[in-house]
Amino acid sequence: MRCPHCRAQIFTNERTLGLLKFATAGKAYHEDSPFDDWGNHDRACADLDKYLAEDNAAIMVVDSALLGYVWNDMLEKAKLKSAQSTPLHLQPARRPEVKDLTTAVLETLQWLDGEEVEMSGVYMAIMHNVEWAFCQKLRAT
Numbered sequence: 001m002r003c004p005h006c007r008a009q010i011f012t013n014e015r016t017l018g019l020l021k022f023a024t025a026g027k028a029y030h031e032d033s034p035f036d037d038w039g040n041h042d043r044a045c046a047d048l049d050k051y052l053a054e055d056n057a058a059i060m061v062v063d064s065a066l067l068g069y070v071w072n073d074m075l076e077k078a079k080l081k082s083a084q085s086t087p088l089h090l091q092p093a094r095r096p097e098v099k100d101l102t103t104a105v106l107e108t109l110q111w112l113d114g115e116e117v118e119m120s121g122v123y124m125a126i127m128h129n130v131e132w133a134f135c136q137k138l139r140a141t
Contacts, residue, residue, distance in 0.1 A: 034090050056119035064113035068106050075102065097134075104133035 078093035088094055108129045112122060 053123035
């Protein structure tokens with residue numbers, strides 16, 4: 001980054017540059033070449049959410065309707081990404097597996113609806129059911 005007036009470099013520290021580029025201070029994220037900078041940033045943020053959820057002991061009351069709405073809204077917004085940013089066939093929200101993933105997530109949320117659960121428990125339940133769903137899919141093929 002350079003000053004728009006004198007063109008002097010403003011940030012030279014690698015850690016600061018990483019914070020600016022990926023908006024993360026924690027878990028390092030390794031760039032994946034099929035994705036552009038924005039796609040890698042999206043994936044880095046998703047990884048941060050994972051680390052926050054899997055170790056979070058905060059109790060939450062699961063509202064499956066609200067969380068399901070948020071899930072579907074995120075998927076729909078992800079589908080708005082242009083092909084110039086990331087080719088359509090490489091956009092995760094457009095992959096055929098998203099249907100099975102969505103079913104597993106929404107079924108888990110429905111199963112937990114109204115329950116008081118640690119956030120890490122919700123995360124683990126979703127991960128377990130997603131893994132089970134994909135294993136079932138693989139066995140069927």
